[in-house]
Amino acid sequence: MVKLSELSDKQLDPRECQYRLNGKIRKIISKCLDKQDDHDDCDDENKDLALDKLKTIMDQEEGNKQMVSYDDLTEIHKCLQHLDSTYQLFFYQLLEETNTIIPKNNKAPELKARLARLKCEAAAKEYKAMTDGINLVPSNSKQNQASANSINEVRQIKTLITALINGVMVVFCSFFFVYKAVEYSLPQPNINVQILVAIIVTSIIAIAELYFFIRVM
Known part of the structure; x- marks a missing residue:
């Protein structure tokens, strides 16, 4: 017999074990049972039920070599909470x-390992059955994808419009610059020559702008 926290097998299910109460807990239980006559005079039905339940468990414990099951220990804990206001233990502290x-059938390591493996396999099959046919992609992924595509399209359109406006401004500014440059370079203003030279230079610049505009697209 050992404390639950001292067990070397940390995978042991506490519900499969038997428990033997120590003197401290027995003293608290005896104090509650000794006050049974006082509780009989009160109208607290919950306390009466708790007393009856506690007495039944302790009677069974006497006939079971002073051992109680996990479920009985749980009931003892609940009864003491109802009957003794000084009882401040949590259930893990009661354990x-x-x-x-430890039950004898849990002392065989081969059987225990096999049971653990079967439990793992059953859990894996249950999980697989639950997840089969489930689409792991979020249901709103298509909406998110459509929204992302729309944002990319808007950005591309903005880029094209910016490039187009920039190209048009460059062409017009280039025409005006060449026109004035030729005017200042001639002894006498010659509109035909100025326009011709401006058109030639502007055409070259427009072709270059068109090339870069196509690359952006």
Whole structure:
């Protein structure tokens, strides 16, 4: 018999064990049972039920070599909470106040390993059955993809419009610049020559702008 926290097998299910109460817990239980006559005079039905339940469990414990099951220990904890206001233990602390008796069928490591493996396989099959046919892609992924595509299209359109406006401004500015440059370079203004030279230079610049505009597209 050992404390539950001292067990070397941390995978042991506490519900499969038997427990033996120590003197401290027995003293608290005896105090509650000794007050049974006082509780009989009160109208607290919950306390009466708790007393009856506690007495039944302790009677069974006497006939079971002073051992209680996990479920009985849980009921003892609930009854003490109802009956004794000084009882401040949590359930895990109550487990530590008892001696744990490991069932004999849990002492075979081969059987225990096989049961653990079967439990893992059953859990894996259950998980696979639950997840089969489930689309792991979020349901709103198509909407998100469509929204992302729309944003990219808007950005591309903005880029093209910006490039187009920039090209038109460059062509017009180039025409005006060449026109004035030829005018200042001639002894006498010659509109035909100015326009011809401006058109030639502007055409070259327009072709270059068109090339870069196509690359952007």
